[in-house]
Amino acid sequence: MQNLINYIKENENNYIEELKEFLRIPSISTLPENKDDINKAADFVSEKLKQAGISRVEVFQTEGHPIVYGEWLGAPGKPTVLIYGHYDVQPVDPIELWDNPPFDPVVKDGKIYARGATDDKGQMFMHVKSVEAYFKTFGSLPLNVKFLIEGEEEIGSESLEKFINNNTDLLKCDSVLISDTALYGPGIPTLTYGLRGLCYMEVEVIGPNRDLHSGTFGGGVANPINILAGIISKLQDKNGKITIPHFYDDVLKLSKKEREDFKALKFSEKKFADSVGVVELKGEKGFSTLERIWARPTLDCNGIFGGFTGAGAKTVLPSKATAKISMRLVPEQNPKKIAKLFENYVKSLAPKSVKIAVKNLHGAYPVLTPLKGSATVAATKAMEKAFGKKIVYMREGGSVPIVTVFTKKLKAPVVLMGLGLNTENLHSPNEHFNLKHFQLGIISSAYFMQEYSGS
Numbered sequence: 001m002q003n004l005i006n007y008i009k010e011n012e013n014n015y016i017e018e019l020k021e022f023l024r025i026p027s028i029s030t031l032p033e034n035k036d037d038i039n040k041a042a043d044f045v046s047e048k049l050k051q052a053g054i055s056r057v058e059v060f061q062t063e064g065h066p067i068v069y070g071e072w073l074g075a076p077g078k079p080t081v082l083i084y085g086h087y088d089v090q091p092v093d094p095i096e097l098w099d100n101p102p103f104d105p106v107v108k109d110g111k112i113y114a115r116g117a118t119d120d121k122g123q124m125f126m127h128v129k130s131v132e133a134y135f136k137t138f139g140s141l142p143l144n145v146k147f148l149i150e151g152e153e154e155i156g157s158e159s160l161e162k163f164i165n166n167n168t169d170l171l172k173c174d175s176v177l178i179s180d181t182a183l184y185g186p187g188i189p190t191l192t193y194g195l196r197g198l199c200y201m202e203v204e205v206i207g208p209n210r211d212l213h214s215g216t217f218g219g220g221v222a223n224p225i226n227i228l229a230g231i232i233s234k235l236q237d238k239n240g241k242i243t244i245p246h247f248y249d250d251v252l253k254l255s256k257k258e259r260e261d262f263k264a265l266k267f268s269e270k271k272f273a274d275s276v277g278v279v280e281l282k283g284e285k286g287f288s289t290l291e292r293i294w295a296r297p298t299l300d301c302n303g304i305f306g307g308f309t310g311a312g313a314k315t316v317l318p319s320k321a322t323a324k325i326s327m328r329l330v331p332e333q334n335p336k337k338i339a340k341l342f343e344n345y346v347k348s349l350a351p352k353s354v355k356i357a358v359k360n361l362h363g364a365y366p367v368l369t370p371l372k373g374s375a376t377v378a379a380t381k382a383m384e385k386a387f388g389k390k391i392v393y394m395r396e397g398g399s400v401p402i403v404t405v406f407t408k409k410l411k412a413p414v415v416l417m418g419l420g421l422n423t424e425n426l427h428s429p430n431e432h433f434n435l436k437h438f439q440l441g442i443i444s445s446a447y448f449m450q451e452y453s454g455s
């Protein structure tokens with residue numbers, strides 16, 4: 001194994017150059033104008049898998065964005081791990097807040113800066129490179145490997161869900177390994193065992209048939225923005241509880257043991273507040289910040305628009321107002337059920353003076369993975385070896401929509417071995433990835449293959 005680790009360390013610069021090439025492709029999944037780049041990114045992944053030694057690589061077209069599949073099944077009798085990741089990235093706006101152009105990666109202070117650096121190109125690429133290093137050092141892998149890399153994670157993984165449902169034989173595996181989450185802190189080996197789910201809604205309040213003069217009509221006709229703001233303010237009470245009837249019915253309570261485990265992590269609320277530049281934290285009464293973020297559901301307005309938003313003043317009574325509202329869910333909440341409860345409640349809050357339209361944009365089921373099982377044990381040992389420190393188990397507030405499809409359809413346990421940091425600006429300007437963690441991730445991935453193969 002030492003030769004393999006040395007090989008990885010010696011090739012650090014090559015890996016960074018290749019990652020830069022990957023990061024130069026603006027594969028933003030949500031924007032139609034980036035469709036060519038999406039295809040380029042899929043081809044890039046496919047080429048890199050072939051170069052790494054993966055014998056069968058295929059790019060599957062879908063109704064949405066292509067799926068890259070690769071397999072090397074040269075270790076009969078050994079377990080099969082399926083490695084999942086995504087090559088799509090989030091939009092870059094607000095672009096003016098980036099210190100460097102988002103698709104022109106630069107290395108500064110041991111970090112690589114670009115959209116997708118940590119979410120998820122950099123993390124996904126670690127596994128491609130560990131497989132390559134294994135082939136280069138030993139001529140083969142100690143176990144069977146399948147790669148499944150998609151381009152729609154940031155928009156809900158719709159095509160991938162269909163693909164998995166139609167290809168359960170092709171994708172058959174003993175476990176799924178994903179690096180698309182974070183470490184508890186810099187240099188701390190971490191496995192994530194919980195993700196929150198998501199229910200993303202759009203609410204449109206429709207008033208008069210056109211924008212009106214707020215002097216001649218104001219006071220006599222309902223203002224959709226005022227109404228919408230009123231509705232939003234009623235969705236949570238003063239204790240931070242969500243007021244939608246039956247919202248909490250299926251919420252799994254935190255066990256005493258888990259609350260103690262969270263406490264033992266010595267999370268600094270002060271540092272957390274400082275890191276985001278607020279004087280005081282806020283959230284559901286009766287819960288710590290880690291509990292609120294990892295194990296309690298939330299409701300947040302992501303965006304609100306309508307009326308006049310340009311510079312200066314314009315007196316107008318707008319005809320419409322829209323809000324994008326998302327709820328993070330926790331086990332055992334069901335995003336479809338929550339969407340219905342939300343819709344009913346919001347409609348019940350609207351006065352007759354306006355019309356209201358509610359849309360469910362997308363969702364994800366919450367996840368709890370078992371901490372037992374050979375794949376988790378292997379991942380724990382692998383990370384502890386790579387980092388030379390004891391593992392930390394944590395939950396996560398974010399979502400990876402496809403995870404429950406793996407557990408339900410492929411009946412395979414999922415291991416969340418993320419190497420990112422939540423301070424690495426994923427989805428915001430100046431996204432970056434710590435290159436020390438990039439290397440430790442490649443090494444952890446190599447150790448995982450060794451440990452999980454039982455050799």
Ligand code: BES
Pocket residue numbers: 119120153154155156180181182198362363364396397398399400401422426
């Ligand atoms: N990799 C993230 C999820 C994540 C975020 C894990 C932070 C750990 C820490 C993923 O790419 C993501 O952004 N998911 C979306 C899902 C949504 C667009 C369906 C999310 O959580 O908002």
Ligand code: MN
Pocket residue numbers: 086119120153180
């Ligand atoms: Mn991601």
Ligand code: MN
Pocket residue numbers: 090119154426427
């Ligand atoms: Mn993301």
